[in-house]
Amino acid sequence: MADPSSYRPEPGQIPDSPGVYKFRDEHRRVIYVGKAKSLRQRLASYFQDIAGLHPRTATMVTTAASVEWTVVSTEVEALQLEYSWIKEFDPRFNVKYRDDKSYPSLAVTMNEQFPRVQVMRGPKKKGVRYFGPYGHAWAIRETVDLMLRVFPVRTCSAGVFKRSAQIGRPCLLGYIGKCSAPCVGRVTPEEHRELAEDFCDFMAGRTGTYLTRLEQRMHEAAEEMEYEKAARLRDDMGALRRAMEKNAVVLADATDADLIAVAEDELEAAVQIFHVRGGRVRGQRGWVTDKVEAVDTAGLVEHALQQLYGEEKGEAVPKEVLVPVLPEDTGTLGQWLAGRRGSNVSLRVPQRGDKKALMETVHRNAQQSLALHKTKRASDLTTRSRALEEIAEALELDGAPLRIECFDISHLQGDDVVASMVVFEDGLARKSEYRRFQIKSFEGQDDVRSMHEVVSRRFRRYLQEKLKTGEWSPEDAQDAGDVESAVGVVGAADDDGRPKRFAYPPQLVVVDGGQPQVAAAKRALEELGIDDVAVCGLAKRLEEVWLPGEDDPVVLPRTSEGLYLLQRVRDEAHRFAIQYQRNKRGKRLKSGPLDEVPGLGESRKQALVKHFGSVKKLRQATIDQICEVPGIGRKTAETVAAALAQAPPAGPAVNTATGEIMEDEAPAPAGAASERGTEQ
Numbered sequence: 001m002a003d004p005s006s007y008r009p010e011p012g013q014i015p016d017s018p019g020v021y022k023f024r025d026e027h028r029r030v031i032y033v034g035k036a037k038s039l040r041q042r043l044a045s046y047f048q049d050i051a052g053l054h055p056r057t058a059t060m061v062t063t064a065a066s067v068e069w070t071v072v073s074t075e076v077e078a079l080q081l082e083y084s085w086i087k088e089f090d091p092r093f094n095v096k097y098r099d100d101k102s103y104p105s106l107a108v109t110m111n112e113q114f115p116r117v118q119v120m121r122g123p124k125k126k127g128v129r130y131f132g133p134y135g136h137a138w139a140i141r142e143t144v145d146l147m148l149r150v151f152p153v154r155t156c157s158a159g160v161f162k163r164s165a166q167i168g169r170p171c172l173l174g175y176i177g178k179c180s181a182p183c184v185g186r187v188t189p190e191e192h193r194e195l196a197e198d199f200c201d202f203m204a205g206r207t208g209t210y211l212t213r214l215e216q217r218m219h220e221a222a223e224e225m226e227y228e229k230a231a232r233l234r235d236d237m238g239a240l241r242r243a244m245e246k247n248a249v250v251l252a253d254a255t256d257a258d259l260i261a262v263a264e265d266e267l268e269a270a271v272q273i274f275h276v277r278g279g280r281v282r283g284q285r286g287w288v289t290d291k292v293e294a295v296d297t298a299g300l301v302e303h304a305l306q307q308l309y310g311e312e313k314g315e316a317v318p319k320e321v322l323v324p325v326l327p328e329d330t331g332t333l334g335q336w337l338a339g340r341r342g343s344n345v346s347l348r349v350p351q352r353g354d355k356k357a358l359m360e361t362v363h364r365n366a367q368q369s370l371a372l373h374k375t376k377r378a379s380d381l382t383t384r385s386r387a388l389e390e391i392a393e394a395l396e397l398d399g400a401p402l403r404i405e406c407f408d409i410s411h412l413q414g415d416d417v418v419a420s421m422v423v424f425e426d427g428l429a430r431k432s433e434y435r436r437f438q439i440k441s442f443e444g445q446d447d448v449r450s451m452h453e454v455v456s457r458r459f460r461r462y463l464q465e466k467l468k469t470g471e472w473s474p475e476d477a478q479d480a481g482d483v484e485s486a487v488g489v490v491g492a493a494d495d496d497g498r499p500k501r502f503a504y505p506p507q508l509v510v511v512d513g514g515q516p517q518v519a520a521a522k523r524a525l526e527e528l529g530i531d532d533v534a535v536c537g538l539a540k541r542l543e544e545v546w547l548p549g550e551d552d553p554v555v556l557p558r559t560s561e562g563l564y565l566l567q568r569v570r571d572e573a574h575r576f577a578i579q580y581q582r583n584k585r586g587k588r589l590k591s592g593p594l595d596e597v598p599g600l601g602e603s604r605k606q607a608l609v610k611h612f613g614s615v616k617k618l619r620q621a622t623i624d625q626i627c628e629v630p631g632i633g634r635k636t637a638e639t640v641a642a643a644l645a646q647a648p649p650a651g652p653a654v655n656t657a658t659g660e661i662m663e664d665e666a667p668a669p670a671g672a673a674s675e676r677g678t679e680q
């Protein structure tokens with residue numbers, strides 16, 4: 001634990017101007033990022049008597065070992081830089097909201113020639129119009145099903161669309177009138193795009209004009225005695241009204257606004273957001289967070305605004321943002337929001353009327369979300385804590401293994417030998433820390449030797465990181481010369497503050513296997529002089545836990561939470577290794593003679609196959625004919641011809657469904673055209 005006075009800046013060093021500051025720990029990792037109107041006043045508040053600080057702030061300043069700052073010209077720039085640094089460094093003492101679920105949105109791909117309506121999750125893409133997010137995917141599909149009657153926009157995937165175009169027949173939706181069938185030319189690209197734009201306008205809340213137009217057309221059809229057309233328009237109006245009823249009017253003035261409510265206790269907070277467009281609730285989402293820093297409700301609101309709008313631009317930022325409490329620096333946040341939107345944004349607390357009533361509804365949702373989260377987490381924490389305690393007791397560890405790393409080897413009869421490393425922290429998978437290895441020191445099948453290599457490489461990198469930060473020197477080891485040569489020469493310290501790939505040591509290493517694999521992992525650690533990391537193995541056959549140097553395994557009860565956690569860790573390592581090995585083998589099987597041509601990139605390979613139709617026809621072409629392909633010079637053409645002449649011809653393609661031999665007429669993908677086959 002560091003003394004804050006040991007790294008306190010000298011008086012007069014800190015400028016009295018806006019800026020952003022970073023606290024770093026002894027390993028140069030950024031642990032906290034903050035902003036201030038006056039860096040001098042804000043940083044001085046951290047270096048007062050520790051007894052007067054908030055407990056969370058006291059923990060942060062005693063964990064830190066240095067502080068640095070960056071001066072900016074305006075407070076808006078400070079807000080932007082703070083958001084960027086929190087995303088980049090992921091500091092452990094900053095409040096970071098996490099979604100309690102992945103919310104689906106209704107998306108219209110206006111960036112395609114024929115826009116498609118679909119359900120989308122994840123990050124937003126450029127050129128796609130989004131509506132929502134919604135609480136459930138089925139709610140989107142019900143709305144879309146009603147609206148396709150009036151706006152028959154394409155909803156099929158690219159594969160279905162392409163196949164329908166090839167065979168000249170639309171899919172079922174085209175036959176029943178819920179798709180305008182642009183795949184077979186029933187409408188032009190321009191007409192289909194106009195349908196998609198009308199769909200977007202209606203979803204955006206501009207419903208009155210369109211319904212009035214439909215009603216007028218219905219009356220005109222009735223006057224002209226086109227009763228079938230009038231009846232169809234009447235039904236269309238009914239479908240649109242039913243779609244509108246799914247989002248009841250909550251604000252009578254057709255407001256576009258986001259309402260943000262916060263529910264909190266001493267340890268955690270939940271945020272709920274209602275997205276209101278055209279006076280109707282178009283979407284809802286929720287976040288939860290641990291209060292790892294000393295933050296009040298206003299601070300939680302500010303963090304929520306940063307995360308909600310940090311990546312948004314234009315109409316995604318509404319004209320009005322309603323919050324339960326105004327953040328400390330409302331003016332700066334208002335300017336920042338206006339910059340994201342491109343026009344003024346009203347940031348305020350609703351005082352009366354419909355907006356205040358709706359805010360109370362949002363707050364009730366936040367309270368329910370926090371209560372549900374605490375119920376789930378309490379159960380999870382209890383189980384995980386018991387599992388870690390059982391492992392520590394069974395393996396006679398000094399404390400609970402808060403970080404567990406598991407290694408597994410995977411291959412197919414000695415080919416494509418790879419290894420995986422998965423990480424569990426506090427009993428939960430930490431997928432950003434997963435790593436994959438290719439076995440480099442030998443060829444063939446030897447799981448014990450492979451395990452020794454992988455564990456050595458992982459902990460050699462760990463020692464390199466310690467050497468950079470000055471935490472370790474080769475003289476600390478018993479055999480300094482051997483360890484120094486094993487670790488290698490390392491350059492100057494990298495002080496960018498980003499989390500390093502192998503910087504954190506585990507308390508427990510688990511290997512997939514029995515005594516031989518455990519002995520190999522232990523030997524690798526001993527060769528590097530590491531004696532503070534426990535090792536065990538979990539054998540699949542009887543689920544026995546093996547320890548180094550022990551003739552008999554440790555047998556955990558079948559109902560043990562500790563055994564269940566070790567199984568989860570082992571199975572995850574096995575899954576990750578198998579996935580990597582299959583991907584690697586798949587790439588090798590798909591390689592073809594064009595992949596062996598030096599200097600021939602993917603674009604020119606595709607150009608060659610597209611020009612000739614297949615590798616078989618390219619093999620029959622002359623050098624002059626190959627030179628006709630754009631971007632292919634004579635020297636490259638000669639190299640391609642020589643490579644194809646040396647490569648053995650591919651066998652005939654076989655339809656595995658019928659057993660018939662197919663002619664090689666269809667264009668084959670570059671790199672895969674020379675090899676065909678199926679893998680069971």
